[in-house]
Amino acid sequence: MRVFHGIIEIAGQMGILCGALKRKGHIAVGYNTFQSYLDYKEHLINTDAFEIRKMLKQIVNFFDIFHFHYGATIMPNFEDLEIIKNKKKKIIMHHWGNEIRFHDLAMLNNPYVYTGDSPPNNDIHQKLLSITKYIDEAIVQDYEVLPHVANYYKKVHIMPIAIDIRKFKPHYPSRETKKPLILHAPTNPDFKGTAYIEKAIEELRHTHLFDYKRIEKMSNAHVVEMYKEADIIVDQVCCGSYGLLSVESMALGKPVIVYIREDLKDSFPSGLPVVNGNPDNIKQAIKDLIESPERRHELGVKGREFAKKYHSSNVVVERLLNIYSKLS
Structure with a gap:
């Protein structure tokens, strides 16, 4: 063919x-x-x-x-x-x-x-x-x-x-990390809801210890290398579904925050291992993961398996x- x-x-x-x-x-x-x-x-x-x-x-x-x-x-x-x-x-x-x-x-x-x-x-x-x-x-x-x-x-x-899963070796977040690295990689900040994400990030800086990087205008290969260092990855919080960033992040064993519309939840395979974050609750979603290294690791392991099975x-x-x- x-x-x-x-x-x-x-x-x-x-x-x-x-x-x-x-x-x-x-x-x-x-x-x-x-x-x-x-x-x-x-x-x-x-x-x-x-x-x-x-x-x-x-x-x-x-x-x-x-x-x-x-x-x-x-x-x-x-x-x-x-x-x-x-x-x-x-x-x-x-x-x-x-x-x-x-x-x-x-x-x-x-x-x-x-x-x-x-x-x-x-x-x-x-x-x-x-x-x-x-x-x-x-x-x-x-x-x-x-x-x-x-x-x-x-x-x-x-x-x-x-995705070609062979190219994504898991780098699970360490349970011992005290200062997690949060990454966000908006190809389109308006579509991804970057303003909402970064407002939450700035507010959390006053109460929590973490690093934040916004990745833009880099080749996909370079960006994926940077994902490996992350403890938390925030994808899109406005669309209502998950995209390539979420899939690549799960394949790397990273916990993902992304907005899944309520009416669409049952349309995805059961057990989709993401944290559901929208503009109204994104601060709480990030806060919860900052405070729980065990949860970060658990979501990373489940995400890797989900990516292998479905993507x-x-x-x-x-x-x-x-x-x-x-x-x-």
Whole structure:
């Protein structure tokens, strides 16, 4: 099987999935036109929109399955989709969140959500109508994203974020640490709720002993190295679901604070080992972990097992292959 992934790399997922597909004996290539300081490279061809469009004919003829990401395809206005469809190739779209997060819908069950980076509702609507003229099925990572696309596609699959667990050796927090290190790594401070987190941090400095680091604009590889030193990691406290930072942190054996919406709790595998923190209770959530080294260690051990069981790319790729096998 020859699988095309493109054209926007989000959270390293194209490369990770391509790597897992290769280990299963398939040809898989990620073409990425969105380069950033995160510096994702593995299993990717980092190119630009102009170059990849010049290769459209060869790409369409070579690959069997087209797995697009983030609501983008090779050509502007989705002109390539009709060509791919006419060649009887399989196509699926993988949505990640901000590109299809309708503002009013996102706020229905979440008073904290930030949607300032999402397009206007009508732009999202028109884009989804254009895509679904040719693509019947989509993938999303969880039930927070699902409602935004469920009424457009014939079928939407839930598939968790994937990581290459082999690259994450656990560094569990020591039970003996008296001055824990708290890390927060916002790729988008408004979306992550950084202002709420840092307000809580500043207030806690008056009563508790700890260090705090905010990590920004570094490559993913460099950031992961820094996670290893942390005793507590704070992810996103506004979205209502957990993202790549939470998964990588759990894989490293770190306790994670992240906001999980009440109505979504049962949609995740039971025993999700995170501390639920939102803008209203983030100070208490951080305080509790500062005061409990035993709890930090316990959550780290449970998080590592959770990441192995549900987010290892070797596990996720089996779900992906099952999805591919049923595409028409």
